[in-house]
Amino acid sequence: MTMLLASAPENGITVIFNTFGVTLPYFVASCINFFVVIWVLKRFAFGPIQSMLEERRARIADGEAKLKQIEAQLAEPEANTAAAIAKAAADAQHMIDEAREGAAVLSEQKAQEAIAQAHQILAKAEVAAKADRERLTVELKREFGRLVAATTAQVSGKVLTTEDQSRINEETLTRVEA
């Protein structure tokens, strides 16, 4: 056998190599075998498998990121809906308050109008009553004067003049009113 250190003097290393059968061709062949294994594993095993693992890891990370994005997107409409509901509630409250205020103002206005109308009606009624009273008073006075004059004429047998009638009427009215 061609020993690895055949040309070297018979030293310890040579003895060891001779004992264990270490030879240059066999050593080179072993190195080649080892490199072939490394190449095969790197080319056909570690390369594709690590790429696949990396791709899977990336896809899982991507999926998780998307999931978070979807959760955020789902949470966003919920927040929007809640905000819209809150806004609608605030608007509705505002409208109710406004309506209440409007209703109160209108009610007050209508009440004032009604009061004013009532006052007007009362005033009109008072005026009408006063006019009626005055008219009736005038009529009463006239009728009373006529009756007094007629009675006086019948009692006294005297034909009363216009001045007499007026004087008797005034005296009688003054006494009645007193």
Next chain:
Amino acid sequence: MRFLSSIILVWLYSLPAALASGAEHAEHALPLYPEPIWPGVPITNSMVVIWIAVAIITLFCRAATKKMAFVPGGLQNFAEWVVESLYNFLEGILGPYLVKKTFWFFASVFLLILVTNWLFLVPGMGTVGRIEDGRVVGFLRGGNADLNMTMAMSLTFAILWFYWALTENGIKDFLAHIFAPKGDFKGLMLAFMIPVFLVVGVLEVISIAIRPVALTFRLFGNIYGGEQTMENLMGLMPSKWLAFLPTLPFYFMELLVGFIQALVFMLLTAVFLRLICEHAGEEQH
């Protein structure tokens, strides 16, 4: 369980007979070196086993990665589990930066050693062969029971270790890592520590030089020792048909040894690299 207990019982019954006949079968010894599978053919029996291991690994890888699916199943699932487990394990030792650069080497070393070691346990390994000078020369011999193979792996690692150490540290930091004082020394203390650490550096250089030798002989010794034990145990039985019995319990131990030796080789090489590239990739974080 019943099967196991029956095996143990048969094994215990056969033990005295085996021990009694041990002396006359003492010639069962595995040579320390690989032998040509046929006289004049420059192919050794350990080389054949390595080729078979390479073929098995290649075929497995091709089958596992031929139709890569995003949802793995069968062989792809198993291959991914192996690769991912190894990667995570090595990442714990080397760190995320170094493992990206060096995973291919450490994982290859582990798988080749493991497959080769376990291949030796397949029945027929070491027992099928030709008769030469009254003894059986096996056509197949444990791949790592050949110093050529273990040395090829160790020296390859030693070269790569230098390459990675120099590229990651630079020559100045590489030498400083070995010879410079470690610690915050100043003034007189620093002057005292410089020669101390120079001597420590020389010891470190010797240690670095011994590492491939230690790796080579540790793996070879353990695997050869296992094979030798099995060989001797098989020779203890009076009948060839019962030769398997004494070795049976050791098969389980050899399964464990095969795995542990692959792990030890990978672990030690990874730790050696980590020690010299302690700060590699730190600037990236």
